[in-house]
Amino acid sequence: MPIERILIANRGEIAVRVVRTCRDLGIGTVAVHSDADAGALHVDIANDAVRIGPAPAAESYLNGEAIIEAALATGAEAIHPGYGFLSESPDFVEAVEKAGLVFIGPSAMAIRAMGLKDEAKALMEDAGIPVVPGYHGSGQDPAFLAERAAEIGFPVLVKARAGGGGKGIRRVERLDDFEEALAGARREAEASFGDPACLIERCIQSPRHVEMQILGDGYGNVVHLFERDCSLQRRHQKVIEEAPAPGMTDELRAAMGEAAVAAARAVDYVGAGTVEFIVDGTEFPSTDAFWFMEMNTRLQVEHPVTELVTGLDLVALQIAVADGAALPFAQNDLNIAGHAVEARLYAEDPANGFLPEVGRLDCLRFGDGARVDSGVREGDTISSHYDPMMAKFIAHGETREDALRRLGKALECTRIAGIETNRDFLVRLASDEDIASGAVDTGLIGRKSASLVQPPEAEALDLALAALAVLRPEPRASRDPYRTLSNFRLYGPARQVVHFGEDDFVTVETIGGHRHVRTPLGEVAISEVSWKGDELTCVVDGRRVQAHVNRDGRVVTVDRKGGMRRFTMAAPEGSGHADSADAILAPLAGRVVKVVVRPGDEVAKGAPLAVLEAMKMDHVLKAPRDGVVARVSVSEGQQVMQDAPLLELETSA
DSSP, rough: OOOOOEEOOHHHHHHHHHHHHHHHTTTTTEEEEEEGGOOOOOOOOOOOSEEESSSSSTTTTTTTHHHHHHHHHHOEEEEOOSSSSSTOOOHHHHHHHHHTOESSOOOOHHHHHHHHHHHHHHHHHHOOOBOOOOOOOOOOOOOHHHHHHHHOOEEEEEEEOOOOOTTTTTEOOOOGGGGHHHHHHHHHHHHHSSSSEEEEEEOOOEEEEEEEEEEEEETTTTTEEEEEEEEEEETTTTEEESSSSOOOOOHHHHHHHHHHHHHHHHOOOOEEEEEEEEETTHHHHOSSSEEEEEEEEEETTTTHHHHHHHTHHHHHHHHHHTTTTTOOOOGGGGOSSSEEEEEESSSEEEGGGTTTOOOSSSOOOOOOSSEEEEEEOTTOETTTTTTOOEEEEEESOOOOOOOHHHHHHHHHHHHHEOOOOOOOHHHHHHHHHEEEEETOOTHHHHHHHHHHOOOOOHHHHHHHHHHHHHHHHOOGGGOOOOOGGGGGOSSSSSEEEEETTTTTEEEEETTTEEEEEETEEEEEEEEEEETTTTTTEEEEEEEEEEEEEEETTTTEEEEEETTEEEEEEETTTTTTOOTTTTEEESSSSSSEEEEEEOOOOEEEOOEEEEEOOOOOOEEEESSSSSSEEEEEEEOOEEOOOOOOOOEOOOOOO
């Protein structure tokens, strides 16, 4: 009997993605949600929805029993796990099947075999597939692991043996730093995957991350759907992915494809999965310079680039295979058409160490020219409970140059207000010369981070447009004849002043439809000003200018030419306040997992003070200067809100 109703055991953009394919196939859908996601997009578009618990993932999206009960109660025959959460839990797969439901993914055996990186590497070695040199045994004593790292030779990577997504990974340059790096990787691995065990790998100096999409059915057929290059990473987190890989040759593609298919066959793999390889960029595209890293036994975040270059719907194929169908094609039937590039839009502040952001999306409008997979919409709130990814932009073109250009344009034309995001960072990446040349490796973003995250310099026009937003009449003014004459003068121009920051006075003189604006950065003549919502169009020096200008309280954001500039209006006299420069505040809401110091301790600038866990990541809070700890206001395990005082240094003389 065919699958007619699927429960999606996930949230956000992947849940929305699965719902839309199910709609195309005429399959009913059931969404599950935590209290924090009761009004989420994936809940609204599914045919049915079930609450499974409070906001913390451990009590909702990781509650397999509640998810299975929801499937049975709503008449679903199958469960699609998406990625993350329970997607790679063999115990969950067994529980699903025991309940008489279909799990849309591989078997529990395959997930167990590939779920722990150390065991997977041993399995691949037995299958004759090259693996990265290192230690992937069972010993976990810190001193023992430090000895193994020294034998391998620094630099090394400490990696959580469970999970993925860049969590629980630390690069260690010298033995003295090993203990702290291991402890950090273990904390993150325990928080993300419930397993603190780690392995040690040799660090490839110019690495490229190239992965092969594989697909298998229940009849022994396995194919690869070509490669994706995921080398553009920041701290082991993928930022931009593409297919095919720049500089790839038919010989290397065939060798990697053969290894990926062999890896899948070694565990009788059924469904969609990804075999990840590390490649020595200095020897690329040699067929002797790639090594198995791990296998992700699920759909990947970056799967849309494969879909765009192959013309296949991977979710539809997952469902068909789970429903007992054979693959409808053989390896020789598959071809690559054009080039696809994907960028991940995150709620995070690149200028502030990429700290995750929480808050309300006052404005969210995606630019045209790319496929956008998103689980949020305007008015939604980004929560501290889950991963901060907001959307994926996927652009396709006949050439790599076309795809990057379309990606950059779609990002540049995307309008966001209310929270910080990495949009400007992605716009710069899409036009970066090194990336355009195809000279990519996993360290490229880190080497160029200073220029990529630098906020755009404000120009006189930006200050002028911000002032126009402040002086803009309220919408009701058009119905109030007296309000429309607020700048009327019988003789001479109307003159108004807007005060930004401490010293930026902007003077706007209006005569009819013309405005002469004086700013500390220069003067601007503006005419033909018109507003459509927050979209401002005007003429400056004979050229038409468009910008998105959003005002939220005293903060005005000017978004033009792919860059956002923020200006804060001066507070009314007496209303401001100054935080102590000696107070260490929580950069975002989260849980204090470690307090390193006690009152009276002397600390040097840059020394770790505490570790805050938020959005599945560790954030180490460091001393802003040399000093003595005066007060510790929190304890380990305590939940804190953004800007909550954590510690305080004694006032410097």
